[in-house]
Amino acid sequence: MLKIESDHFLVTINPKGAELTQITDKKKELDYLWQGTAWKRHAPILFPSIGRSNDDHYLIDQKEWPMPQHGFARDYDWTVVEQTATEITLSFVGNHETATLFPFKYTLQVTYALTATGLNCHYEVINNDQQAISFALGSHPGFNVPLVPDTKFDDYYLDFGEAAELATYLIDPAPFRSGQRGRLALEAGQLALNHRLFDNGLILFDRPSTTVTLRNRKTTDSISLKTADFPYMALWTLENQTEDFLCIEPFAGLPDQYGQQQAINTKLGNQTVEVGQRQQFDYQMIF
Template identity: 30%
Template structure:
């Protein structure tokens, strides 16, 4: 089911399946800032990654002596969320544990994705509540795919990412969907990373030590672009499907297993630990122009 919010600047569409952001359209310009979801390349738009980010080693983890299986990025992106419209400019999607989720993820949870429009900006807030009497372990992350080019003018290589606090970036390579020890450092002229399709032929670029909390998607042909702001996310991914005209800007609290991980959930890098009865929140925001 498609549901929408809007204001005088932007019109936003979501799917209740996965609480997935599907389009951000400028009211005056008619520019859609989101990827179109062409299944020939990648049929998603902005999945939520929960309760894991990335892949598990052998798609398996152990917790308190038992083994469980979760597919890459977890199950939330494939589940139907309840929703509540808050006026015309805000919407909240909610998901709770079920008997089925408990089979492979033995934690009770309440997950809320709240989207709010303010001017030409859309804020996404992840809220996780632990309703149980034991500590909850989880990871969560965003995966929004932004179009490049944003309209019919220009090509992919006319676009670039500009970081606010990094003169160089070091990313981890991915090996069989897992995080490898091998890294590559890219020097950034004027804090700019030019986009090329070849940049993503080895899968996502996984950053563990970004200094930036603000990345701009810009181009050399026109003034259309966006500012992507994120706080409190220790990991970040940048990805595009092979030869596809989009770029994903992915703030993560959690990361895929390393190639040498022992598969113990409590030892998983970046795992969040939420005490009984506690609430956890993080937000990212995109401003379109």
């Protein structure tokens, strides 16, 4: 495992997938990321697809190409580009194997940098090809909920500031979009958490504010995500179970609509980076 560390925080990263595996507040002795076994991951990077493709394929110029759920970047070793005590940059370049899934030339980079209050996550998608590249990019961190002793999952809520509701994308069947939209009302900008919210799968919506904060009703401990570069967000935990974690996921892209094989360059939510250009996405975790 790779490590960055400050007086306040310790972060470990798995070179496979450049996945965050531990974020610890050393002063509070709090571990923020899920370490359980019911879900085998911690905070995977989703690229170049989010969710599952219809029939596990998508289209480029009417030709079918296979695509695993959430893409493939999370399943390959990344290379360390540079590292200091408190910051690390890792890179993934497509190879002969991934070219059978996504036939473009690109570089995907992530930089994790500790700050006085948390962790900055900076992503770059660089187009090394001779044509524009369409893709989706997502971050999938799972946070411990409950976060602190003597609290339970139902003590927590998400604070979206002044937002009155979430403009959702209905899921049916999970994990696909149905093609219909919905609205989830908030109470004073808050969404109270309970496991029943997730019995039908993830909650997917247009990001209603640049900051969302996970809070509980008994202590002042919290986790905030500032996600201005990611237009969508998803919430997920295991369906019909009561595991103690919640994924709060910044998305630059959307899952497929059920029953419609998607053309990559016209898929709703996909991002485009032009020839010789790069696209950057940032978000911050504040503890």
